[in-house]
Amino acid sequence: MTPESYKPEWVPENASEAFATKFVKGIDGNLSNTNPYIQQNPQQVKKRKSLTPDEYVEGVLKGDRVILARAITLIESKSQNHYELSQEVLNKLLPYTGNSLRIGITGVPGAGKSTLIEALGLYLISQGHKVAVLAVDPSSSVTGGSVLGDKTRMEELSRQQNAFIRPTPSGCELGGVAFKSREAILVCEAAGYDVILIETVGVGQSEIAVRSMVDFFLLVMIAGAGDELQGIKKGVIEIADALVVNKADGDNIQKAKLAQAEYAHALRYLTPTTRGWRPKAYTCSAYTKEGIPELWNVIKDFEKITKDNGFFYERRKQQNIDWVFSMIEAKLKKLFYNNPAVLIHLDEIRNAVLNNQLLPTTAADKLIQFFKESISVDF
Numbered sequence: 001m002t003p004e005s006y007k008p009e010w011v012p013e014n015a016s017e018a019f020a021t022k023f024v025k026g027i028d029g030n031l032s033n034t035n036p037y038i039q040q041n042p043q044q045v046k047k048r049k050s051l052t053p054d055e056y057v058e059g060v061l062k063g064d065r066v067i068l069a070r071a072i073t074l075i076e077s078k079s080q081n082h083y084e085l086s087q088e089v090l091n092k093l094l095p096y097t098g099n100s101l102r103i104g105i106t107g108v109p110g111a112g113k114s115t116l117i118e119a120l121g122l123y124l125i126s127q128g129h130k131v132a133v134l135a136v137d138p139s140s141s142v143t144g145g146s147v148l149g150d151k152t153r154m155e156e157l158s159r160q161q162n163a164f165i166r167p168t169p170s171g172c173e174l175g176g177v178a179f180k181s182r183e184a185i186l187v188c189e190a191a192g193y194d195v196i197l198i199e200t201v202g203v204g205q206s207e208i209a210v211r212s213m214v215d216f217f218l219l220v221m222i223a224g225a226g227d228e229l230q231g232i233k234k235g236v237i238e239i240a241d242a243l244v245v246n247k248a249d250g251d252n253i254q255k256a257k258l259a260q261a262e263y264a265h266a267l268r269y270l271t272p273t274t275r276g277w278r279p280k281a282y283t284c285s286a287y288t289k290e291g292i293p294e295l296w297n298v299i300k301d302f303e304k305i306t307k308d309n310g311f312f313y314e315r316r317k318q319q320n321i322d323w324v325f326s327m328i329e330a331k332l333k334k335l336f337y338n339n340p341a342v343l344i345h346l347d348e349i350r351n352a353v354l355n356n357q358l359l360p361t362t363a364a365d366k367l368i369q370f371f372k373e374s375i376s377v378d379f
């Protein structure tokens with residue numbers, strides 16, 4: 001079969017053959033003629049039918065992983081329609097959320113977070129848990145790439161019936177990623193996942209955002225990299241509930257133990273973030289799996305202690321309230337910067353500040369005044 005070809009309309013009349021591409025007419029009928037892959041998977045080429053809110057809800061509650069993945073895609077979508085639909089779905093799912101242990105895992109790229117998550121995830125599944133893995137990756141918004149790396153795919157874990165892995169959130173600003181991750185946690189819980197592992201990188205604000213959505217926060221370190229090299233500011237150690245020196249295997253065991261002792265010492269001088277809990281340092285190997293069950297025991301102890309003293313529930317309530325207000329801030333900010341009256345004056349006022357003709361405070365007041373006036377007209 002030779003597909004008929006056309007010159008596109010926008011090609012100049014006298015253009016030579018070399019000027020432009022030809023359009024190849026679309027192929028009707030049997031797609032497998034052109035793509036052998038399609039032949040093997042004819043059902044995959046069917047256009048996806050859009051789901052109603054109730055279909056999403058039912059699918060998620062049944063634990064259907066395909067629908068769960070689609071629900072998260074819906075949540076991550078930037079379209080207003082999808083946003084409204086996702087809110088409807090989430091509100092219906094709300095009564096079924098909350099029943100998981102939410103665990104954040106941070107550390108510099110290469111510390112072994114993904115490998116550790118896979119090892120821990122497999123261990124948890126062997127213990128009868130259902131494990132969901134999410135990622136908060138601040139770089140994906142800027143570069144389109146991922147600093148969480150290839151291992152985020154977690155091939156062995158992803159083959160498990162009781163695992164759900166969502167490697168990278170689709171690009172949006174960190175604040176947005178954080179909001180969407182919170183909602184993704186909720187749908188995973190509604191789908192019956194009782195342990196949610198959230199991987200993020202210790203390279204900026206992302207760990208603060210993740211701390212604000214999890215119950216337990218684990219910092220993964222490696223021996224001999226030096227604090228600066230690991231990019232670990234004191235602030236990150238302070239918000240961790242445990243610190244684990246990974247790659248304690250082979251020749252590295254002694255170094256790992258030494259690092260553990262140093263961190264254990266340092267932790268003694270920090271004020272714990274979780275009431276009734278003193279963070280400690282441990283070692284483990286995501287390769288040999290040594291220390292993985294012990295790490296889980298630490299997390300279980302943490303859960304028990306904080307549930308007994310009530311802090312677990314208090315923190316979750318506080319996180320929900322913080323979520324409301326940071327959402328308001330994010331939305332107001334967006335309204336402000338997309339406001340036509342603000343947009344008209346923004347450059348002029350920015351230049352006035354740059355040229356020292358206007359005090360920054362006055363500049364802010366002026367812009368807010370434009371914003372307020374335009375809003376009152378709208379009402």
Ligand SMILES: Nc1nc2c(ncn2[C@@H]2O[C@H](COP(=O)(O)OP(=O)(O)O)[C@@H](O)[C@H]2O)c(=O)[nH]1
Nearest residue numbers: 109110111112113114115149151247285286287
């Ligand atoms: N020796 C050893 N290597 C590990 C261990 N965990 C991870 N790695 C290796 O360290 C590299 C980075 O691992 P990865 O999980 O992608 O790190 P992440 O960037 O923190 O997620 C990979 O080459 C892993 O195979 C471990 O326990 N022992």
Ligand SMILES: [Mg+2]
Nearest residue numbers: 114148149152
């Ligand atoms: Mg990773």
